[in-house]
Amino acid sequence: MIEYGLGKIMALWICVLGVLICASSCDSDRVLADGIGKLRLSLSADTTSLNKGINNSTKAAVSDEFEKFLTTADYKIRIVQQSDTVQSYDRFDEMPSEIELKEGAYTLIASKGDNLPSAFENPYFEGSTDFTVKAGMSTPIDVICTLGNARITVDYTEDFKEAYSDYTVLLSSAFTSGSLEIKKDETRPAYMQVAKEGSELGIAIRLKKITEDKEKTYKIPTPLSIERRQNIRLIFKTDGEALDGIGLEIILDDEMTNVTLNEGIPDFMWKPFEKPTLSPDDFTNGESFTIKVGKFEKSPTVGFAMPAGIASLCVKQWREDKENEEITYDLATDEGVTAALGKNFKWSVNGKANTNVKGERKTGQLFLKDAINSLEAPIEEDQTYTYHYEFSGVDATGKAHTTNVLGVTVVVQPAGQPIITFDGFPEATIIEGDDMSKEQLATFDAEGLIDATKTTLTINDGTEDKVYHIMTNASALSNDWGISVESNSTANAIVKFPKDFSSRLEAPQEGSRTYTYTLHLEDKNGRNYQMEKTLIVKAPVFELAPSDNGGDVFARRAILRAVMSVGHKERLSFQYKKANATNWENVTNQLKQTDNVHFVDTLKGLQALSDYDIRVVYKGVKYRMSDPIRLSTEDEQSLSNGDFEGDWSSKTISGLINGANIFVSRVTLTSNEPVGWSSVNAKTFSNKSNISSTYNTVPSTMKVDGKTGFGVRLRTVGWDNSAGNTATICYHASAGKLFLGSYSFDHSNNSEMYNYGLPFTARPSSVRAQYKYTPYSGDSFKAWAIILNKENGIETELGRGQLIKGDALSNWTELTFPIIYTNLTKKATHMYIVFSSSANCSENESTESDKLKELLDKGTEVDGYTHHEGSNLYIDEVELIYE
Structure with missing residues (x-):
């Protein structure tokens, strides 16, 4: 064992890091030599199955088995060129982020696990891709690794377990030298090696019946074709198609295949067959029916039970006066099936209807009603035909076990008129x-x-x-x-x-x-x-109904109208397209019926100052449509000075208020048409020479800091142009108003004149603004907008919107109210918007003395003076909305 001191280890790491830094620096500055390129690999794993059936994943079922394969750090990497390994890495996390390769074609193989011919609990994951390296270029590749072998599990039905005391499944392939044995109590999944193009799996079962000591081995005659990444489940059973023999269900992912191991009746059945029998239903053996053809209502049925399978099932038919024309239909032959169906016999066995019954087992039914109702009837009124039927069968044991014989007689009366x-x-x-x-x-x-x-x-x-x-x-x-x-x-x-x-x-x-x-x-x-x-069958009758003067067409929407005298509303709809477009689009809003023949819809999402073609269509058997009409949308006219950054004027009253920022009414120099916002300051803020108190020098509309830049403050105030007032007495009260138009006030008789409205040729759908509100004594503010047509000395209201709110708001908040148009026969020429600090005044009058005076705080100090003041409304960023 070699030991290093701490200082030596640190010195060693410093040297290593220095080398790596130098190498990195040199590599980043080096130009690749001729004929050399780079490879960058991205590696991931997918644990889902091949999904040959419905889209399902094995991930949930085998999460423990496959969990570790989702981690790609320890995957082995091999780069191969013409079967020679050029480079390899034992772990992916040890592979550089980029590697240099000579120009050429390669295959990269990533793998994890052992690819054994057969083994339990041995998943093997692999992914590969072909790629080409070009000189001086960096080649990125993505490789996804999936299950490289096949996963196999074995189950047995309960009746199978009851029939056999011991059993072992044997699996083999071209990769195995023998068979992989899966014993009856084995629950581990088996993994079989599979070629890239697929392999064949041999399946056999070695079993022993409960009643016997001797084992027998039975082999599936046809190998099962399997593929990589498949999740295969083998389910052995005794009932179903093979009845008391052996049956096998094979589930490939989620696609089921049924396989029967035996042909005919095997010699290893574990219980004897019952005797084949026929039984009558809705008739008795030998019964006779007298009928009128086509009118027979009973439903006689022959039931048959043949546990050993059907070798033959016969229907014999003859007419009493033509015994030499006896006919027998054997439903276990193709000829008999065709002949019986021609006589309208019907039958069912094992869920199959009217097919060859040869080899079918268990029970079935033969239905007689339709055949009886198809018998030929005599024409003569005093004549009848008598038909006889006889039913019998033989099972498929090879020992010619026959059923009992059933019979029935049918007497057919003369045929009536059709x-x-x-x-x-x-x-x-x-x-x-x-x-x-x-x-x-x-x-x-x-x-x-x-x-x-x-x-x-x-x-x-x-x-x-x-x-x-x-x-x-x-x-x-x-x-x-x-x-x-x-x-x-x-x-x-x-x-x-x-x-x-x-x-x-x-x-x-x-x-x-x-x-x-x-x-x-x-x-x-x-x-x-x-x-x-x-x-x-009548043709629908419909047409477009154009509006008068184009009043149905706004900037971004249009009202569409149709007249239909013959037809149904649910089949009527509108279509539109831009004037220079080719394809028509459907109007998807809700069609409304205004009376028996008139229909209306709204087309939204249009562009201003654009031309559109409109037509109405009727969807019956044919696609019927009207001649198109061209519509032109209005302009989206904007609101001047809606942000209140201009048009302010100051006014000075000597000794009282100096330079107060207020709105004053403005008109053009050449006409009486107002050109902007106005207020009622002319009434509440006067500089008349006879003023001797501060109670009639109160501006009701003032400039303040807005949501952005400047805004407007509207306040309900008390005022009086008479001398001698005191701070607790208020003779007049007015709401602060801000509106588009002009205003005048005569102090000599306290009379006022509103001139609402500015020239305006667009029709907005709503008004939006920012506001704050401080109500006094339960007051509410009011905002409204009116769209007008002023032509030939006549003023016509086209649309109106209104909003009344009373909640206190200290922060700037958005308000929006829609404009509802009730007159679409004219275009707009004028428009005005009004904001009032109190809703307790009429549109054409800001003074409601009795009510408004109750909504004032007497003696409030405002702007350094004692005033009478009520609710305060703040407005900014007023704009028009088009939709």
Whole structure:
């Protein structure tokens, strides 16, 4: 054992680190020599199975087995060129992040574990990829390692364990020299080596019956093809397909394959067979039925139990007056199956219907009703036909164990006239694409048996007849028209018109089309019955309804209108596209019906100042559409000075207030049109010469710090232009108002004049702003917006929005209220927005003396003076929203 002192170890590490640093520095500065490239490897592991069946993972089931393989640090790495190992690393974490290789083609193999031919608890993971190195280039590769062998487990059903006292499964492959033995109590998974292209797995079982001392070995005749990464489960059983022999279910991941070890009855069955028997149900042996063909309602059934399997199952039939024409149908032969089905016999065994029963075991049933209802009947009224049936079987033991024999007699009465029962369609007229209100059945009854060559359904669509033989052309009738045919015997048939069959019927481009259905029934005696029914299909009638003066089209949305006099709302919709686009898009909002014929939808998400084509479509059998109409969207006009960073004026009142920042009303120099925001300061903040107190020098609208930059403070104030007031008396009260428009006030008679509105040609959908509010005595503030049309001396309100709130807010908060348009016949010419510190005043008056005076704090000190003051509203960042 070699020992080092601490100082020597540290000195050694310093030397090593120095060498590494120098090497790294030299490497980073060195230019690769000609013909040399670099490789960078990213390595991961995937523990999921091959997933040949449904998408499932073995990870949950074998997490303990595979957990360590998710860690890639200890994977071995080999780089191979033409079967020669160029470089190798015992651990991935010891491999440099980049390695140099000569220019050329290589294969990288990463692995973990031992790839043994066969072993228990021995998963082996591997991943490989081919890559090419080019001179002077760095090549990155990703390798994912997965299970490189196959995982195999063995289970046994409970009845198998009861039948055998000892058993061992034997597995072999081309890689093994012998067999891997999995004994009955073994629970560990076995792992088998698998070639890259797959391998064949030999399966055998060595077992001993409970009643015997001698073991026997049975081998699966065909090897099982397996692949790498598969999770294979073998389940041995005794019942199922092999009954009392041996059966095997193989589950490859989640895909199950059933394999039977024996052919016929094996010699190692562990219990004797019971005697094969036939049993009558809904009739007694030898019973006689008297019937009218097609009208027999009983359901006689022959049950058969043959535990040893079926060698033959025979039906013998003869008519009393034609004993030389005796016929036998053996359901264990293909010929007998075809003949019996032609006579409308039905049977079932082991979940299989109407197939060859040879070798089938356990129990089954033979159904007689449809065969009896298909017997030929006499025409003469005084004549009957008597038919005899005899049923028997032999099992497959090879010892010719026969069943008991059952018999039944059927007396067939004379055939009546054929008849079709059909009430016609529940609606005489429909619109194209409509379903019927209920399913309708046309019943064909022929006691003389249906003549399949002459019984037809003829459909005329107004231009031509299409003839279908219902007994032989049922599939074509279903494919063409959605009409189905059901028939259990040659005496009866049902033509079914489902509710949705009518949705296939087309109308002309305009008007209606009449479909005629001719039902013709003929029996084998030449007698017939015929009826005719009609169904009228109307074309839908609809069109776009353009709005007056384009008032339905906003900046980002449009109201779409349609008129439909014939049709259904659920099939009507709108489509749109930009004027220069090719493809139409569906309007996905909710279509609304305003009355019997008018329909409205809203198209959102448009762009301002753009052209769009609009059309209305109707989805029936055909895709019908109107002629398009072109719409032009409005501009998104912005709000001037909504951030309140401009248009401030100062006003000085000698001896009272110097340079107060307030809003004053402004108008253009050439007209009386207002150009911006206004307030009622002209009323509450006066510089008249007769003012002798401070109670009428209170600005109600002032400049303050806003959410960003400047904002506006609106306050409810008391004022008076009369001398002699005291601090506790208030003769007048007004709400602070901020609005788009102009304002004037006459102090001589206390009269005011509002001129709301600025020129504005857009129609916003809502107003948004930032606000704070300090209410007094339960007051609320109010905000509203009005969109107007002023033309020819007439003012028309187009839309309005309003908000009233009373909660106290000390922090800036967003408010939004929508504008509801009630008049879409005109375009906008003017718009105004109003903010009021109190909701207790009308739109055209800021003074409500009695109510507002109750909402004032008498004698409040504000701005260094004693005033009467109520609620305070702060507003900033007012903007218009378009959507």
